[in-house]
Amino acid sequence: MIQISVIIPMYNVAQFLNKCIASVYQQNLEEDSFEVILVDDQSPDDSKTIAANLIQNHSNARIISHPVNKGLGGARNTGILNASGKYLVFWDADDWFLPGMLAQLFDVAEKYAVDVLEFGAQGIGEKNKIVYTESLSSDKIYNGIDYYKKYRYMDSACNKLYNRSFLLQNGLLFVERLYIEDYEFNTRVFYVAQKVFGIKLIAAQFYQSPDSITRNVDNRRSAKMRDDIAKVMKLVLDFFKKQPNKETKQVSEYFEQRLSYLTATLFFQLFKSRARYIAFENLKSELIKNDIFFINHRIYDLKKELFRNLFLKHFYLFRICRYI
Known part of the structure; x- marks a missing residue:
């Protein structure tokens, strides 16, 4: 059984792929228990070529190419609709897992049979400086609205493990070619979800690029x-x-x-x-x-x-x- 599908959109991310993909294979999981789906969103750089070289020795990884650019949300939707894992992780190419964390996340998700599992993360700036740490735990399983009312974690889609069947059964996909697509997506997710749990385990680090959408001054x-x-x-x-x-x-x-x-x-x-x-x-x-x-x-x-x-x-x- 494929336990987790890791979905990584690619658009102008060539410089980040080596660290990102390498981190996926440091998770104490057998390769037949998870898959990596890299979605080439018509990237103008050599992301696709670099990714192909990085995964050539991993039978559980593949690249899906879009005929036209669909944005981050569209790339994630392609991942959702082509994934086989019981749970999904949406990963940006400038993010990376800390070693051994995916196996722990899967165990917690299975223990509580969650729709959504939130986990801790750190933002990493220049010179590997930690610029923020988000880490908390819920005291029990909540429905999405009650959880949201009591706990403030992150609106990001990248610090969560989503049950794939839960998403598909409720028609939960991202809006394409839209900034802050995570906020809109998670608004619907938490409204529908009946089993949400949060853990303080810091499982990932997110690079805080000065050129990101939220920090760019263009x-x-x-x-x-x-x-x-x-x-x-x-x-x-x-x-x-x-x-x-x-x-x-x-x-x-x-x-x-x-x-x-x-x-x-x-x-x-x-x-x-x-x-x-x-x-x-x-x-x-x-x-x-x-x-x-x-x-x-x-x-x-x-x-x-x-x-x-x-x-x-x-x-x-x-x-x-x-x-x-």
Whole structure:
């Protein structure tokens, strides 16, 4: 039985593949118990050639090539639909496993028969400096909404083991060609999930590239990020409105909190870019028009919560703030 499928999208990641793939084969697992699916998303560099050389002696690894670029979400979907493992791990090529961790994660997932298992991770900056550590454990199995209400782990898809049957049975795939696709995907995942568990085991390290989507200051990419956050808000709201239990307090609070966080994030992005006041007014008008201006729910991110209470509740401060 294939226990775990490791899904690795490839797009301009040639320099990272050696370390990433090598880490997958340091997991105390027999090669016939897991598989590695590398998805070439029409990468313009030599990622595909390098990957082919790295896996040539591993019969459990293969490359699937897209005829057209589908983005990170599309590459992950290809992995989901072609995987055989009981559990899935979504890996970015600039991430790596710590030795022996996959076997431990599989044992925990099997013990509790989870839909989703969250595990700890560290962010690694230049010169191998640890820039953050996320590590916590839940005291028992929860459904997704109750777990989310009690525990704040990571919105990333990369610190989780997902039950493949759970995803397929609930039609849980990523939106293609969209930034912050993890947030939208996990919003649906945690709403549906009945068995979520978290462990403090630090199983992975994520390279914090200065050129990443969330840290890049390029105006074009920043504008796409803001556009895609608004798209995700519409998708989340539309999904919420379709749910038969949307009127219950627990469900409405879950979705409103998710939408409030994105609202604050949108304005915070503008604030950091020192946009003119008219940009804040235009954004507010656009969100109100689309029924996605959510500012009345507490946010668990302390920085964004302060920003919400200070600026979004007192909008005139954007006009008088000397930073914009």
